[in-house]
Amino acid sequence: xxxASPLGVxxxxxxxxxxxxxxxxxxxxxxxxxxxxxAQALTRDLEFWxxxxxxxxxxxLYFGGGTPSLAPVSVIEAIIETCDRLWGFxxxxxxxxxANPTNAEQTRFDAxxxxxxxxLSLGVQSLRDDALQFLGRDHDAASARNAIDIAQRxxxxxxxxxxxxxxxxxxxxxxxxxxxxxxxxxxxxxxYQLTIEPGTAFAKAVDKGRWMPASEDACADQFDLIQEMxxxxxxxxxxxxxxxxxxxxxxxxxxxxxxQDYIGVGPGAHGRVTVGGERLATETHRAxxxxxxxxxxTGSGQSLKDxxxxxxxxxxxxxxxxxxxxxxxxxxxxxxxxxxxxxxxLKQLIADxxxxxxxxxxxxxxxxxxxxxxxxxxxxx
Ligand SMILES: C[S@@+](CC[C@H](N)C(=O)[O-])C[C@H]1O[C@@H](n2cnc3c(N)ncnc32)[C@H](O)[C@@H]1O
Ligand code: SF4
Numbered sequence: 001x002x003x004a005s006p007l008g009v010x011x012x013x014x015x016x017x018x019x020x021x022x023x024x025x026x027x028x029x030x031x032x033x034x035x036x037x038x039a040q041a042l043t044r045d046l047e048f049w050x051x052x053x054x055x056x057x058x059x060x061l062y063f064g065g066g067t068p069s070l071a072p073v074s075v076i077e078a079i080i081e082t083c084d085r086l087w088g089f090x091x092x093x094x095x096x097x098x099a100n101p102t103n104a105e106q107t108r109f110d111a112x113x114x115x116x117x118x119x120l121s122l123g124v125q126s127l128r129d130d131a132l133q134f135l136g137r138d139h140d141a142a143s144a145r146n147a148i149d150i151a152q153r154x155x156x157x158x159x160x161x162x163x164x165x166x167x168x169x170x171x172x173x174x175x176x177x178x179x180x181x182x183x184x185x186x187x188x189x190x191x192y193q194l195t196i197e198p199g200t201a202f203a204k205a206v207d208k209g210r211w212m213p214a215s216e217d218a219c220a221d222q223f224d225l226i227q228e229m230x231x232x233x234x235x236x237x238x239x240x241x242x243x244x245x246x247x248x249x250x251x252x253x254x255x256x257x258x259x260q261d262y263i264g265v266g267p268g269a270h271g272r273v274t275v276g277g278e279r280l281a282t283e284t285h286r287a288x289x290x291x292x293x294x295x296x297x298t299g300s301g302q303s304l305k306d307x308x309x310x311x312x313x314x315x316x317x318x319x320x321x322x323x324x325x326x327x328x329x330x331x332x333x334x335x336x337x338x339x340x341x342x343x344x345x346l347k348q349l350i351a352d353x354x355x356x357x358x359x360x361x362x363x364x365x366x367x368x369x370x371x372x373x374x375x376x377x378x379x380x381x
Contacts, residue, residue, distance in 0.1 A: 004056075005056060005260065005261065006059040006060075006251075006255050006258075006260045006261070007053075007056045007057070007058055007059055007087070007255075007260075007261050007262070007263070008058065008059055008060040008061070008062065008251075008252050008255040008256075008260075008261070008262035008263070009046070009058060009060070009061045009062070009083055009262065009263045009265070010062050010064060010252075010262055010263070010264045010265070010266075010269055010270075010271070011042060011061070011062070011063050011064070011068070011079055011265055011266045011269070012026065012064055012065060012066065012264070012265070012266030012267055012268055012269040012284075013063060013064070013065040013066045013067065013068035013070070013071045013266060014026055014027055014028050014065065014066045014266065014267045014268065014288050015027070015028055015029070015030040015031070015033070015065070015066050015067060015070055015071075015288075016028070016029070016030060016065065016066055016067045016070070016100075017030050017067065017070065017100065017102060017103075017138065018136075018138060019201075020135060020136045020137065021135070021136040021200060021201035021202045021205070022135065022136075022163075022194060022195070022196070022197065022200055022201075022202045023197070023200065024197035024198070024199060024200050025065070025066065026066075026267060026268030026286050027065065027066050028066075028288060030067075030070055033071070033072060033075075035072035035074050035075050036074075037292060038071075038072075038075050038292070039074065039075045039078035039079070040295075041291065041292050041295040041296065041301065042075070042078075042079055042082075042265050042266060042295075043078060043079070043082045044295045044296075044299055044300065044301075045265040045266075045284070045295055045300055045301045045302070046079070046082050046083065046086055046263070046265055047082075047086065047299075048299055048300035048302065049263045049265075049271075049273065050086035050087065052273075052275050053261070053263075053273055053274070053275055055087070056087065057087055057088045057089060057090045058083055058087045058088070058089050058090065058093060059090050059093060059094070059251055059252075059255065060093060060094040060095070060096070060251050060252035060255065061079070061080065061083055061089075061093065061094075061095045061096070061252075062094075062095075062096045062252040063076060063079075063096065063097040063098060063117075064096075064098050065098055066098075067098065067099070067100045067103070067123075068097050068098050068099070069097060069098065069099030069100055069103045069104075069108070069112070070100070070103060073108070073111045073112060073115060076097065076112060076115050076117065077115040077116075080095065080115055080116045080117075093118075094118065094119055094157075094250070094251040094252055095116050095117050095118050095119065096117070096119040096120070096121055096250070096252055097112055097117045097119075097120055097121070098121045098122075098123065099120055099121065099122050099123070099147070099151070100122075100123050100139070101122055101123070101124060101139040101143050101144045101146075101147035101148075102138050102139045102143065104122070104143070104146065104147030104150055104151070105150075106150050106154070109150055109151065109154040109155070110154060113154050113155055117155065118155060118156050118157060119155060119156070119157040119158065119159070119250075120151045120154070120155045120157075120158045120159075121158070121159050121160070121161070121190075122144075122147055122148060122151055122158065122159070122160040122161070123160070123161050124144045124147070124148065124160040124161060124162060124181075125137055125144075125161060125162060125163045126141070126144075126162060126163065126166075126177065127141045127144060127145070127162075127177050127180050127181060128141060128173075128177055129141050131166055131169070131177075132144075134166065134167075135163065135166075136201070144160075145184070148160060148184055148186075152184075152185070157187070157188070157248065158186070158187075158188070159186065159187075159188035159189060159190060159250070160181075160186060160189065160190070161189075161190040161191075161192060162177070162178075162181060162189070162190070162191050162192070163192050163193075163194050164178075164191060164192070164193060164194070164219075164222045164226070165193040165194040165213075165214045165218070165219040165222060166194055166214060167211050167212060167213060167214050168211075168214075169214065169218075169222075171218070171221050171222060171225060174222045174225060175225060175229070178191075178225070178226065178229050179229070182229065182230070182233045182235070186235070187235070187244065187245040187248040188235070188242070188243065188244045188245070188248050188249070188250065189230070189235060189242070189243045189244075190241055190242050190243075191226050191230075191241055191242075191243065192241050193219050193222075193223065193241070194213070194214070196213055220370060223370060226243075227366060230243040234246075236325070237325055237366075237369075238324060238325050238326070239253070239257060239323050239324050239325065240323050240369050240372065254324075256320055257320045257321060257323055257324050258320070258321065258324075258328075259272070259313075259316060259317045259320050259321060259328075260272075261273050261274055263282075264282060264283070264284065265284065265301065266284065266291070266301075267284060267285060267286055267287060267288045267290075267291040267301070268283070268284060268285075268286040268291075269283070269284050270282065270283050271283075272316075278307045279307065279308045279313055280305050280306060280307055280308070281304070281305075281306045281308055281312075282302055282304060282305050282306075283302070283303055283304040284301040284302055284303055285301055285303045286303075310335050311335075314333075314335055314336060314380075315376075315380050318362075318376060318379060318380065319376055321362075322362070322363075322364045322368070322369070322372060322375065322376065323364075323369070323372065324363075325363070325369075326361075326363065327356075327361055327362050327363030327364065328361070328362055329360055329361050330360050330361070330362050331359065331360025331361070332360065333360070341381070342379060342380075342381075345378050345379055346362075346379065349368070349375060349378065349379070353365055353367055353368075354367055354368035354371070354375055355368055355375070
């Protein structure tokens with residue numbers, strides 16, 4: 001790993017004010033937080049990695065969750081200081097915090113901005129009150145707009161998330177909602193299709209026949225409309241669900257999709273790091289209490305550090321890289337090209353218009369990205 005190779009840190013904050021019925025992230029109902037204990041645990045976990053990986057400056061730091069905007073500002077400040085002490089930041093680093101519009105007070109956002117957070121990611125989900133109610137959110141459209149406005153004035157960069165493919169959502173409803181979203185002048189947007197995750201309240205409602213998920217055709221039409229409208233607005237897709245004005249792509253998420261190194265700390269966080277020439281898949285204890293205890297007893301909250309063999313790495317690289325509009329560079333990747341069956345499948349998928357392949361760069365076309373899981377299955381067997 002050269003000193004110039006990008007390196008990101010992901011910090012998982014596992015608490016939320018309430019649990020949304022569609023969400024299967026590693027999340028827990030918010031409760032009294034011992035800020036000093038959390039700051040110490042996360043610091044120890046970061047120190048664990050600083051002792052093991054080659055010294056490099058950080059490209060990005062990402063506070064995700066859960067709802068990290070509920071975390072004490074002192075914890076966020078301590079982590080940023082620790083990262084600076086252990087690695088130092090590249091000039092102009094990206095430091096993102098995910099926030100729920102419900103906790104969008106100007107003073108709180110000012111306090112986060114003062115710690116060094118320079119990009120806010122707001123979980124808006126919808127700009128329609130009935131949809132927000134259906135999604136079990138505790139904010140309305142007016143407070144979402146207010147949160148976007150405060151975030152745009154407080155942070156150098158911001159983005160917000162919307163969920164489409166909701167049951168009963170017509171194409172014209174989505175056009176008008178997306179139009180409203182684009183009129184707010186975002187330079188980055190994450191537009192996620194609603195997924196019914198097993199074990200969630202939504203999965204139970206669907207099982208009981210309370211409502212039916214949107215049809216594949218309806219979702220495909222909404223996806224196509226997104227491409228058309230975001231292109232027109234100057235925020236083209238750079239990843240399946242992510243759209244940005246030129247230069248405003250998420251540098252942190254690009255680390256995941258380009259299969260570069262990132263450290264994961266906090267309960268249930270995943271990481272991919274190169275240590276002594278080996279690529280490791282890492283994971284921490286999922287339960288907040290277990291994570292705190294492990295860091296206190298062992299100096300690290302990590303529960304798994306698994307070396308990935310060549311096949312596993314290729315699978316992960318393709319799974320992540322083909323999400324990107326730019327695709328991935330497979331030039332001189334002997335492992336990818338060595339398999340004759342794969343070469344045949346590749347040729348067919350190119351002929352069918354799902355993939356393009358120029359000078360070793362493999363890209364999924366818009367049609368290909370729409371059926372990415374099937375493509376990956378065909379390519380990887
Ligand atoms: C960790 S949350 C974002 C921050 C914050 N917790 C919030 O909800 O406001 C990440 C994003 O994932 C998306 N998401 C979560 N579960 C989803 C699902 N089942 N289908 C589609 N999008 C989902 C939501 O848009 C959410 O904003
Ligand atoms: S969507 Fe956000 S606020 Fe809702 S449960 Fe998931 S992480 Fe928490």
